[in-house]
Amino acid sequence: ASLLPLTGPTAHPAPDNRLRDEKRAPPAQNRATSETQRSPEPTSSPQTTPKAAPTPVEDGVAIPSFSLAADESSDEDDEDRLPPPSFPALNSAQRTSSEPTQTGPSLMAPPPKPTVMGPPTRPSSSLMPPPPRIVPSNLRALPKPSDTMRVPTTGPLPNRRPPSSNGGLAPQPTGYPTVNTSNARGKVLLTPGHSPLDWANLQRSGKNLSGVSSLIRVTPAMLKHNNGRKGRPAWSSYQGKVYNITPYLPYHPGGEGELRRAAGKSGEKLFMETHPWVNWENMLGECLVGIMVSEEQTGSLEDMD
Numbered sequence: 119a120s121l122l123p124l125t126g127p128t129a130h131p132a133p134d135n136r137l138r139d140e141k142r143a144p145p146a147q148n149r150a151t152s153e154t155q156r157s158p159e160p161t162s163s164p165q166t167t168p169k170a171a172p173t174p175v176e177d178g179v180a181i182p183s184f185s186l187a188a189d190e191s192s193d194e195d196d197e198d199r200l201p202p203p204s205f206p207a208l209n210s211a212q213r214t215s216s217e218p219t220q221t222g223p224s225l226m227a228p229p230p231k232p233t234v235m236g237p238p239t240r241p242s243s244s245l246m247p248p249p250p251r252i253v254p255s256n257l258r259a260l261p262k263p264s265d266t267m268r269v270p271t272t273g274p275l276p277n278r279r280p281p282s283s284n285g286g287l288a289p290q291p292t293g294y295p296t297v298n299t300s301n302a303r304g305k306v307l308l309t310p311g312h313s314p315l316d317w318a319n320l321q322r323s324g325k326n327l328s329g330v331s332s333l334i335r336v337t338p339a340m341l342k343h344n345n346g347r348k349g350r351p352a353w354s355s356y357q358g359k360v361y362n363i364t365p366y367l368p369y370h371p372g373g374e375g376e377l378r379r380a381a382g383k384s385g386e387k388l389f390m391e392t393h394p395w396v397n398w399e400n401m402l403g404e405c406l407v408g409i410m411v412s413e414e415q416t417g418s419l420e421d422m423d
């Protein structure tokens with residue numbers, strides 16, 4: 119109750135209220151003069167619905183009796199003050215500084231709205247400054263992580279051997295790096311015309327690369343016999359399929375010698391140990407001789423049925 123009179127009469131100078139009351143109607147004048155003095159007027163003032171409330175309010179305020187009286191007085195004050203200061207004043211200054219005074223007017227319809235409005239404006243202003251600050255800092259920080267990312271690309275890859283000078287990106291449909299480079303260290307130098315692209319073109323040429331007219335059943339003895347020696351073709355099996363690796367020998371990026379290690383037997387283990395990422399079925403599709411069968415099973419696959 120003690121705070122209420124401060125906000126009412128002090129915050130809003132008496133002359134303002136008086137002027138307003140004078141403009142509106144004569145009863146207002148009576149209020150201004152007798153607000154502090156007259157206590158019984160509230161009963162008489164209620165006759166005019168809007169103005170009746172305000173007069174008793176101030177009277178109630180002057181009397182430090184109960185909160186109920188204070189509430190009524192605050193309501194009356196608000197009605198008189200509504201036009202100029204009501205919403206802005208309540209939102210910004212009043213609530214932050216003095217909440218108890220507003221608790222009285224909170225009973226009125228307008229207060230709840232400003233209560234909601236007040237908080238968002240302040241946090242929004244506080245939130246706004248950080249984003250511009252953070253943005254530039256982040257932009258500057260980005261190049262640093264990118265630099266860190268560059269390190270692994272420039273350095274050797276875990277599963278890759280040192281890349282060739284050419285990089286072998288352009289001519290290869292399969293994505294394998296070219297090997298015909300003199301700068302490469304420990305890299306097998308393939309003879310000209312034996313790049314992976316050349317091999318791909320050869321497979322598409324329609325030439326018979328398998329050495330057989332049709333797929334055949336290959337026994338272990340047959341596989342062992344065709345080991346690439348003494349003019350015999352080099353066969354190698356992978357997952358039960360037998361391929362004639364003879365035409366591929368000069369194209370093998372790992373070198374002919376390495377590939378020959380798999381001749382006459384299953385090269386699957388060596389293959390998977392060296393480059394499990396290579397798709398041999400695509401690389402040697404045209405070199406397919408047949409499938410592995412038991413020793414008793416021989417002849418053409420067409421005859422099996």
Ligand code: HEM
Nearest residue numbers: 279305306371372376377379380385388389392396398401
């Ligand atoms: C017949 C099936 C094979 C095919 C189709 C084949 C294909 C390839 C291909 C495409 C590459 C290049 C891979 C790359 O650089 O990422 C390569 C590299 C290599 N291959 Fe094979 N390969 C076969 C069998 C073998 C076998 C049986 C061995 C070992 C006994 C072998 C040893 C190597 C080695 C050492 C390299 C590394 C070459 C280098 O990085 O300079 N390959 N092979």
